[in-house]
Amino acid sequence: MAVCFYSNCLAFTQHRRIVPNSSCNKVERRVNLTRVVKPCTEAETSDGTRVFVMSDLHTDYPDNMSWVKSLSQRTESVVLVAGDVAETMDNFVLTMSVLKDKFQHVFFVPGNHDLWLRRDKSHYLGSLDKLDKLLDACGRLGVETKPTIVDGLGIIPLYSWYHESFDGERDITGYRIPSLEMACKDFHVCKWPDRLKSEETSLALYFDSLNDENWSRVKDIQRQCSHIISFSHFVPRQELCPEKRMLFYPNLPKIIGSKYLETRIRSIHGAEGSASSCHVFGHTHFCWDAVVDGIRYVQSPLAYPRERKRRMNGGEDWLPFCIYSGGNFAEKLSPCYWSDYYTVNPRTPEITQLAPWVSKYYTKIR
Numbered sequence: 001m002a003v004c005f006y007s008n009c010l011a012f013t014q015h016r017r018i019v020p021n022s023s024c025n026k027v028e029r030r031v032n033l034t035r036v037v038k039p040c041t042e043a044e045t046s047d048g049t050r051v052f053v054m055s056d057l058h059t060d061y062p063d064n065m066s067w068v069k070s071l072s073q074r075t076e077s078v079v080l081v082a083g084d085v086a087e088t089m090d091n092f093v094l095t096m097s098v099l100k101d102k103f104q105h106v107f108f109v110p111g112n113h114d115l116w117l118r119r120d121k122s123h124y125l126g127s128l129d130k131l132d133k134l135l136d137a138c139g140r141l142g143v144e145t146k147p148t149i150v151d152g153l154g155i156i157p158l159y160s161w162y163h164e165s166f167d168g169e170r171d172i173t174g175y176r177i178p179s180l181e182m183a184c185k186d187f188h189v190c191k192w193p194d195r196l197k198s199e200e201t202s203l204a205l206y207f208d209s210l211n212d213e214n215w216s217r218v219k220d221i222q223r224q225c226s227h228i229i230s231f232s233h234f235v236p237r238q239e240l241c242p243e244k245r246m247l248f249y250p251n252l253p254k255i256i257g258s259k260y261l262e263t264r265i266r267s268i269h270g271a272e273g274s275a276s277s278c279h280v281f282g283h284t285h286f287c288w289d290a291v292v293d294g295i296r297y298v299q300s301p302l303a304y305p306r307e308r309k310r311r312m313n314g315g316e317d318w319l320p321f322c323i324y325s326g327g328n329f330a331e332k333l334s335p336c337y338w339s340d341y342y343t344v345n346p347r348t349p350e351i352t353q354l355a356p357w358v359s360k361y362y363t364k365i366r
Contacts, residue, residue, distance in 0.1 A: 048327050049151040050074065051229065052103070052320035055082035055282025056301035058113065059095045063305040067316060068095055071102050078150055079103040079320055080157075082282035082299075083111025083233025088119050092134065096143050105150055106143045109157045110134060111233035111282060118189040126191040147217040153324065154221035154228035156268060159211055160261040162234050163204035167253040169349035172244050175362040177251055184255050201260075208260040218268060228268060229324065231280035236262040240297055241284055242338050243349050248358055256284055269295050278329060287315065289333040290342065298323060300333060 052074065059065040079099060085108070086092040092114065099106045114134060115127040124130040138145050147156040164180070180199070181187045187198060196203045211218075221228060235241060235257035244250040269277035273294025280298050281288075285307060288299040300321040302308075308316045315321070323330050334340070354362065 048325065049153060050077040050322055051150075051153065051155075051324035052077060052079045053082065053231070053280045053298060053323050054079065054300050054302060054315070054320040055233065055280070056084045056111070056285055056303055057081065057086070057095060058084060058302065058304060059086045059091050060088060061305050064302060065091065065095065067302065068098050071099075071320070074103050077103050078105040078107065078155070080107045080155065080229065080231050080280055081109075082231050082280050083109050084113040084282060085111070087113050087116045089123070089130075089133065089137070093137050093141070096138065096141050100141050100143060105148075106141075107148075107155055107157055107231070108138055108143050108145055109159060109231060109233050112161075112186050112190065116185070116189040117191055118185075121191070124191075126193065128193070147214050147221055149221060149225060152225060152227075152327075154225035156218055156221060156228065156230040158230055158232040158261060158264055159207045160232045160234040160236075160258045160264075161204045161207040162198075162255050162257055163201045163259075164199055164254040165201060166204075166235075166238065166257040166259055167251075168238060169244060169253065170352055172250040172352050172354060174365055175250075175354065175359075176365060177362065178249075180251060180255055183249055183251070186255070204258045204260055208258065208264065211264060222268065227276045227278075227324070227327070227329070229278045229280060230265055230268050232261055233282045234258055234261060235281055235283055236265050236279065237292060237297070239292055239342075239347060240281070240288055240290070240299070240339075241286065242341075243347060243351075245352060245354050245358065248361065250354070250358070252284070265295065276329075278323065280323070286338050287333065287336040288339045289336045290339040296329065298333060 057064055057068060059068055079102075081096075081099065085095050096106065096108065110131060115130055117124060117127060117130065124133065135145055137143075144155075145157055147154070149155070190198075192198070192203060196206055238253055238257065241247075241253055241256060244253065265279050269279070273291075277294065278296045278298065280300075282299055282301055284299070285301045285303040286299060287301065288297060290297055298321070300315055300319055302315055302319055321330075321333055
């Protein structure tokens with residue numbers, strides 16, 4: 001995802017101390033920041049398919065493209081790419097071609113950057129036309145975009161887009177916070193038919209409806225598979241993003257997720273979920289691994305080079321994350337700074353006082 005004054009709006013340096021309520025004397029519980037991701041060993045992988053996950057590759061950045069090209073061969077494995085591969089079609093095709101050479105199966109769902117028209121808008125009638133051409137390119141490359149069973153594991157890509165009403169928590173008031181249109185480039189570099197508007201639910205509903213075409217395949221997967229991984233680019237639950245007062249752009253939750261996506265996920269994995277249920281997402285560039293209402297939610301982004309250099313979220317040294325091998329899900333991704341934080345600290349969105357590292361960037365309304 002990109003925001004016009006971006007570099008500090010989605011994340012912050014991961015060594016910063018968090019004080020959930022700076023008006024009280026409570027001290028939060030700390031989380032361990034030492035990266036201890038457990039790789040899939042040969043013993044674990046000899047009995048079945050390995051599935052790797054990653055998102056937000058942003059290979060328009062040369063450093064990120066070089067990282068993709070440097071990945072080792074995993075020709076008997078699967079990789080799920082949860083959107084935001086590249087802004088230009090040339091870089092998208094090159095990236096997916098490289099991944100297809102390195103993995104037996106490559107799955108993809110589109111993110112917002114994949115549908116931007118900023119650099120090659122003359123080639124497309126609009127963002128939906130570009131989506132069609134991206135999917136055509138995937139078909140030619142052998143990249144999979146529909147629900148499929150691989151060695152007994154159900155893999156379900158889900159189309160989605162965000163809507164402002166996804167945000168159900170109290171807003172931060174009393175500060176001059178830029179509008180969504182000022183902050184988010186999507187409003188300027190995506191082009192939609194008049195009937196679809198980002199500020200309403202129509203665009204989110206449209207993308208959700210694209211999943212209907214594949215729903216018979218989903219039903220087959222539910223009948224045949226004990227383990228299922230669904231994945232999307234956008235965020236299905238607000239609990240999978242830090243609270244507004246912690247964010248450098250406090251209105252971020254209005255442009256990240258879809259309630260319709262969560263409804264889809266529950267229709268796949270069940271209202272109560274299960275230990276064999278997992279959903280992978282992207283977009284916010286926050287590493288995340290948490291179980292919410294019985295479903296495991298995971299985000300493992302590569303993110304922007306500047307974020308990785310500042311030790312902010314990106315996974316240059318540990319991606320792609322092996323989430324499934326030998327018929328079982330892998331151990332928890334660790335550390336995931338924010339999801340680890342919320343395992344030991346309560347979510348308190350009713351507190352709307354900006355965190356000190358955020359408030360210094362905003363002017364109070366007098």
